[in-house]
Amino acid sequence: MVETYVFGHKSPDSDTITSSIVMAYLENEMGNSEAKAYRLGNINKETEFILNYLGIDAPELLESIEDGADVILVDHNSPAESIDNLENANILKVVDHHKLVLETSYPLFLRFEPVGCTETILCKLYEENGVEITKEIATLMLSAIISDTLLLKSPTTTEDDKVAVKKLSQIAEVDAEEYGLEMLKAGTDLSSFSIEEILSLDAKQIDFKDVKSIVNQVNTADISEVMVMKDELEDGMNKIIEEEGLDLFMLLITDIVNSNSQVIALGNSAGLVEKAYNVILKDNTVLLEGVVSRKKQVVPIMTENA
Numbered sequence: 656m657v658e659t660y661v662f663g664h665k666s667p668d669s670d671t672i673t674s675s676i677v678m679a680y681l682e683n684e685m686g687n688s689e690a691k692a693y694r695l696g697n698i699n700k701e702t703e704f705i706l707n708y709l710g711i712d713a714p715e716l717l718e719s720i721e722d723g724a725d726v727i728l729v730d731h732n733s734p735a736e737s738i739d740n741l742e743n744a745n746i747l748k749v750v751d752h753h754k755l756v757l758e759t760s761y762p763l764f765l766r767f768e769p770v771g772c773t774e775t776i777l778c779k780l781y782e783e784n785g786v787e788i789t790k791e792i793a794t795l796m797l798s799a800i801i802s803d804t805l806l807l808k809s810p811t812t813t814e815d816d817k818v819a820v821k822k823l824s825q826i827a828e829v830d831a832e833e834y835g836l837e838m839l840k841a842g843t844d845l846s847s848f849s850i851e852e853i854l855s856l857d858a859k860q861i862d863f864k865d866v867k868s869i870v871n872q873v874n875t876a877d878i879s880e881v882m883v884m885k886d887e888l889e890d891g892m893n894k895i896i897e898e899e900g901l902d903l904f905m906l907l908i909t910d911i912v913n914s915n916s917q918v919i920a921l922g923n924s925a926g927l928v929e930k931a932y933n934v935i936l937k938d939n940t941v942l943l944e945g946v947v948s949r950k951k952q953v954v955p956i957m958t959e960n961a
């Protein structure tokens with residue numbers, strides 16, 4: 656049988672990595688295809704914590720695929736965030752919780768739900784198809800939901816995510832609060848990363864109408880610990896702005912304990928941040944109270960004001 660590549664987005668987060676593993680397992684259990692999970696970039700510290708906790712290896716790095724290869728996309732559907740030659744692939748399925756942008760010239764299986772995490776949808780797919788959620792699978796799913804919803808505190812959180820967390824923590828036999836905080840904190844350890852790596856860890860290219868932007872989000876348990884690097888971060892951001900011809904680079908430093916984000920905004924369109932949030936940037940930075948979700952609290956409001 657031909658192998659099916661299962662992968663999430665570039666700059667992989669915990670949802671992308673765990674969903675690739677969980678989706679590949681589901682495909683194999685259902686006998687649909689010989690599916691294998693891959694990743695499109697380096698594993699972050701939080702995902703490393705999850706994989707170490709379970710004692711499992713990270714999926715193999717995928718640099719390119721052959722034309723006509725069968726692929727399944729999870730946790731993304733935008734070609735810009737996917738493998739470079741996606742247009743030549745044969746996309747079999749997409750399971751995602753982001754805005755639909757993908758267009759194909761052929762029919763395919765799509766499962767999109769406006770929930771907090773891809774794993775919440777996968778949890779339903781296991782149930783619908785009568786596939787047993789093992790302790791390991793439950794831990795992967797649970798970890799990703801905690802990650803994407805910041806322990807169910809992000810405004811992206813839905814009732815379905817809460818139901819899934821309750822059920823999965825029982826199967827995984829973990830205390831979601833305790834395990835989740837430990838996992839999120841592991842993800843905030845930036846000590847081994849260079850400035851360039853920090854600026855690309857969770858960077859997304861998003862255009863707010865004509866404003867060509869990158870929005871990068873870094874989680875922390877203490878904003879001041881990241882702000883000590885402000886000068887170096889700004890140098891790095893300015894370099895990327897120049898190289899990529901950007902109008903705006905927004906760095907969100909998100910306090911996962913208190914649910915706020917300090918934003919550093921650079922570029923000719925930095926004023927858009929002031930307009931969108933009715934704030935004034937001082938030394939290129941300001942605290943955005945209660946803002947933790949790029950998808951719900953940044954993209955719509957920035958687009959609206961652009």
Ligand code: MN
Nearest residue numbers: 668670671730
């Ligand atoms: Mn993701």
Ligand code: MN
Nearest residue numbers: 670730773803
């Ligand atoms: Mn996700």
